Amino acid sequence: MANSRDTVTHHAVHSQDHRHNDLNHRKYEDDADVCIVGAGAAGGVLAYELSKSGLKVVIIEAGPFWNPQTDFASDELSMTRLGWQDTRLVSGNDPLQLGHNNSGKGVGGGTTHFTGVFLRFHESDFRTRSEDGVGEDWPIRYEDLAPYYDKIEKDIAVSGPKHFPWGSFHGPYPYPEREPLSANAEIFRIGCEKLGIRSVVAPLAINSAPFDGRPPCINRGFCNQGCLPNAKFSTLIHHIPKAIQHGAEVISDSMVTQIQTNEDGRVTGVTFVHEGKTYKQKARIVILANFVVETPRLLLHSANARFPDGLANSSGWVGKAIMPHSSNDVYGIFPEEIRLYKGTPVLATTQDFYETDSTRGFARGYTLHAHGSRPVEMAKSISKGAKLWGSDLRKAMLDYNFYGRITLVGEVLPDPANRVTLAEEKDEYDMPLAHVSFSYGENDKRLINHAVAKMNEIIQAAGGIPAFVTDDTAHLMGGCRMGNDPQTSVTNGYGQTHDIPNLFVAGASLFVTSGGGNPTNTVMALAARTADYIVEQSKRQEL
Amino acid sequence: MPEYEPHYPRFDVMREEENWDPHTREIVTKRLKNESFYPYRYLTQHEGDTLFRLCAILLDDARSPVLAYVVFHFDSTLQAGIGEAQRKIGVPKQSELIRDGLALLDQVCTERHGNRFISMEESDQRRFVGQLVRGEIGLSSGGRQVPVREWINKILTEAVAAYYSHPSIWSEIGYAGPAYPRGYVRSELGLTDPWEARRDGK
Ligand SMILES: Cc1cc2nc3c(=O)[nH]c(=O)nc-3n(C[C@H](O)[C@H](O)[C@H](O)COP(=O)(O)OP(=O)(O)OC[C@H]3O[C@@H](n4cnc5c(N)ncnc54)[C@H](O)[C@@H]3O)c2cc1C
Ligand code: SF4
Numbered sequence: 001m002a003n004s005r006d007t008v009t010h011h012a013v014h015s016q017d018h019r020h021n022d023l024n025h026r027k028y029e030d031d032a033d034v035c036i037v038g039a040g041a042a043g044g045v046l047a048y049e050l051s052k053s054g055l056k057v058v059i060i061e062a063g064p065f066w067n068p069q070t071d072f073a074s075d076e077l078s079m080t081r082l083g084w085q086d087t088r089l090v091s092g093n094d095p096l097q098l099g100h101n102n103s104g105k106g107v108g109g110g111t112t113h114f115t116g117v118f119l120r121f122h123e124s125d126f127r128t129r130s131e132d133g134v135g136e137d138w139p140i141r142y143e144d145l146a147p148y149y150d151k152i153e154k155d156i157a158v159s160g161p162k163h164f165p166w167g168s169f170h171g172p173y174p175y176p177e178r179e180p181l182s183a184n185a186e187i188f189r190i191g192c193e194k195l196g197i198r199s200v201v202a203p204l205a206i207n208s209a210p211f212d213g214r215p216p217c218i219n220r221g222f223c224n225q226g227c228l229p230n231a232k233f234s235t236l237i238h239h240i241p242k243a244i245q246h247g248a249e250v251i252s253d254s255m256v257t258q259i260q261t262n263e264d265g266r267v268t269g270v271t272f273v274h275e276g277k278t279y280k281q282k283a284r285i286v287i288l289a290n291f292v293v294e295t296p297r298l299l300l301h302s303a304n305a306r307f308p309d310g311l312a313n314s315s316g317w318v319g320k321a322i323m324p325h326s327s328n329d330v331y332g333i334f335p336e337e338i339r340l341y342k343g344t345p346v347l348a349t350t351q352d353f354y355e356t357d358s359t360r361g362f363a364r365g366y367t368l369h370a371h372g373s374r375p376v377e378m379a380k381s382i383s384k385g386a387k388l389w390g391s392d393l394r395k396a397m398l399d400y401n402f403y404g405r406i407t408l409v410g411e412v413l414p415d416p417a418n419r420v421t422l423a424e425e426k427d428e429y430d431m432p433l434a435h436v437s438f439s440y441g442e443n444d445k446r447l448i449n450h451a452v453a454k455m456n457e458i459i460q461a462a463g464g465i466p467a468f469v470t471d472d473t474a475h476l477m478g479g480c481r482m483g484n485d486p487q488t489s490v491t492n493g494y495g496q497t498h499d500i501p502n503l504f505v506a507g508a509s510l511f512v513t514s515g516g517g518n519p520t521n522t523v524m525a526l527a528a529r530t531a532d533y534i535v536e537q538s539k540r541q542e543l
Numbered sequence: 544m545p546e547y548e549p550h551y552p553r554f555d556v557m558r559e560e561e562n563w564d565p566h567t568r569e570i571v572t573k574r575l576k577n578e579s580f581y582p583y584r585y586l587t588q589h590e591g592d593t594l595f596r597l598c599a600i601l602l603d604d605a606r607s608p609v610l611a612y613v614v615f616h617f618d619s620t621l622q623a624g625i626g627e628a629q630r631k632i633g634v635p636k637q638s639e640l641i642r643d644g645l646a647l648l649d650q651v652c653t654e655r656h657g658n659r660f661i662s663m664e665e666s667d668q669r670r671f672v673g674q675l676v677r678g679e680i681g682l683s684s685g686g687r688q689v690p691v692r693e694w695i696n697k698i699l700t701e702a703v704a705a706y707y708s709h710p711s712i713w714s715e716i717g718y719a720g721p722a723y724p725r726g727y728v729r730s731e732l733g734l735t736d737p738w739e740a741r742r743d744g745k
Contacts, residue, residue, distance in 0.1 A: 073567040074721035077616075077708040086626035099628025183732040218726025228564060228723040336733065337742075341718055343730040375707040375718050383703050386676045386696055391603040397707065398549055400716040401740070423632075435632065 015249040027249040035283035038290030040109015042507035042527035044235025049531035051246035063106030065252040072226035076376040079225035082113040093439035108236030119517040122167040139493035148525035157211040160203030166351035177201040182343025188370030191462030202349040205233040259302040289506040292476040312497035319420035323514040324473035326410035332459030345372040362446035364411040371407035411516035477511035494533040551717040554740035580615035585622040616705035644694035650684040
């Protein structure tokens with residue numbers, strides 16, 4: 001919702017010298033080179049890289065252009081509005097919790113309220129079929145992304161340990177690791193050490209020292225409510241303003257409802273709705289960077305006579321094989337105060353359980369984080385499904401300050417039955433709601449059980465008593481996976497759709513497997529690689 | 544109701560409001576302005592009263608200023624008509640679910656206890672809510688029904704979100720609340736910044 005007091009938020013068109021609250025002064029209405037749908041993690045990177053290369057870029061974003069100082073607050077309840085709150089229908093054995101839990105809305109997308117944990121995938125993540133006989137191999141390898149991981153981490157000054165013991169990248173990170181830690185991160189590291197588990201200070205897209213005119217983090221703990229001091233990276237404060245300086249135009253508060261194609265089967269632009277009125281944006285290239293649920297929804301809804309099953313869907317894979325991470329939490333109670341509200345939520349991490357270990361009875365693995373929590377999040381999660389209520393809940397929450405918490409980020413194997421389809425019910429734009437179906441598989445459940453047992457052990461080793469285990473998921477990936485085979489994937493290894501050469505997909509929806517760690521470094525590295533590809537192809541007039 | 548013994552009986556998070564950024568202060572102080580909660584914009588008075596009792600039992604706290612805010616949260620959420628983020632297939636829309644569930648609650652209570660929910664004895668109310676939570680009683684009457692688990696979970700989740708957003712509850716549990724612009728300097732084990740709740744009396 002636009003904030004009427006604010007000069008940034010209540011405008012709809014944002015370009016280098018102008019902000020307008022109507023759509024009569026658009027910069028590239030008829031001659032944009034690139035139209036990007038969604039100004040989140042991937043959309044932000046693409047907007048920046050492509051405008052820097054001289055292309056005329058328009059970014060259309062469904063939500064507002066937030067002003068952190070006047071729109072964000074140190075408050076959980078009011079900041080749920082940073083999430084995509086519009087209703088989606090859910091089903092399956094393990095129906096997903098969406099909204100603030102995993103989907104962002106507004107310039108910055110999920111990065112405005114993400115936790116800032118910034119990890120790379122491991123080599124094995126791109127080869128799960130060859131190595132472990134599960135999931136599917138990606139059409140690219142770790143080496144293809146490595147230079148882009150380097151670039152993104154440098155661009156936003158990721159802070160992290162001198163030595164990172166897992167995967168292929170061992171540090172050092174561009175900026176030193178964060179200090180001081182929170183008590184919750186300290187007890188996690190104590191527990192790990194007692195058990196011989198290696199742990200590190202988490203690599204974070206959060207300043208450990210001043211960078212690019214932004215101050216270091218002040219440990220206030222509200223990363224999931226939007227960072228008021230701008231210490232945490234988001235594309236809202238990093239890539240988008242820079243893209244605007246390079247000539248890009250951002251159209252906010254505007255929902256893209258249709259992708260247009262011509263008789264040659266190429267994309268010509270998009271239709272979007274701003275304050276109830278419909279507009280068109282023409283472009284030579286369209287990039288869908290609108291996340292795991294909305295990208296398939298838009299492709300399916302854009303079906304026409306030539307593409308009756310939806311755009312880019314000759315394989316039938318649009319919407320299929322979406323994956324969250326399993327993200328169960330274990331709360332343990334300690335004799336001393338931990339105060340979960342203090343400090344950046346995730347400050348310590350282990351990936352000792354990341355790779356497949358055949359003795360464990362399941363394929364693939366997971367990351368564990370020491371993970372802070374504010375009261376609403378904790379009370380909602382321990383009371384979920386009315387497991388705890390009345391005096392039991394109230395008593396537990398009176399001890400709020402004595403709890404510590406560890407959270408799982410577990411790999412979930414792709415299953416085509418877990419998917420996004422169109423529902424009967426329509427929204428305010430007359431678009432069918434997304435129907436999101438999800439059930440865990442056997443391997444996923446065994447992984448969760450193993451991780452919960454480990455989290456319990458760590459809490460005990462640190463002197464705590466495990467008290468509550470809550471089932472939860474985090475992040476979303478897949479739904480428009482990349483691949484070499486046009487029959488079983490939606491795009492090639494650059495995100496270019498197999499069916500329509502000037503239509504691209506970017507962002508988390510491209511993921512072939514989920515990996516066992518937080519995804520956004522990979523989302524942004526993939527986007528930077530797509531940007532290079534588009535620039536190259538444009539130079540050679542191939543797009 | 545059991546006796547509760549908070550660890551920080553003298554801590555008051557509002558003592559620090561001058562140190563919060565204006566946007567946060569505005570949001571949080573509104574939760575204390577009980578007179579601004581009425582009249583309800585979506586709920587009827589009776590629905591509001593019923594939610595009040597129901598939430599008092601689900602949260603095991605009947606203190607009026609806090610509960611009034613919890614009910615106001617329902618009223619403003621339903622009035623705003625913002626999305627539900629997710630809704631299970633087959634479950635009615637949030638507004639219908641809550642409203643129809645409250646109506647059916649009264650009907651089932653009348654059939655079983657001869658009274659609408661708010662007019663029942665408190666002990667009967669408590670027993671009844673326990674049975675609803677455990678799924679021992681359905682909410683159906685006269686050919687109409689509401690999925691009772693979904694209904695009670697929705698009410699509990701929203702009630703919990705509002706209750707643990709109230710500054711009086713923050714004070715009670717020793718949560719130091721908003722933290723901008725000052726942040727935390729002493730974040731490590733055993734350390735507290737001067738404005739945080741301390742067991743030794745602050
Ligand atoms: C609470 C939370 C914590 C997280 N913590 C971490 C973490 O610590 N580390 C990590 O790596 N990842 C984390 N993530 C995940 C991270 O936010 C996502 O991986 C990332 O944002 C995905 O990037 P994206 O570009 O694919 O989509 P998004 O960033 O979600 O951007 C999509 C954008 O598209 C817009 N959009 C959608 N449909 C339309 C349309 N039709 N028209 C116009 N615009 C549209 C949306 O409004 C949104 O702004 C977290 C996420 C959440 C919610
Ligand atoms: S903990 Fe740091 S990075 Fe997170 S919101 Fe607060 S100041 Fe920003």
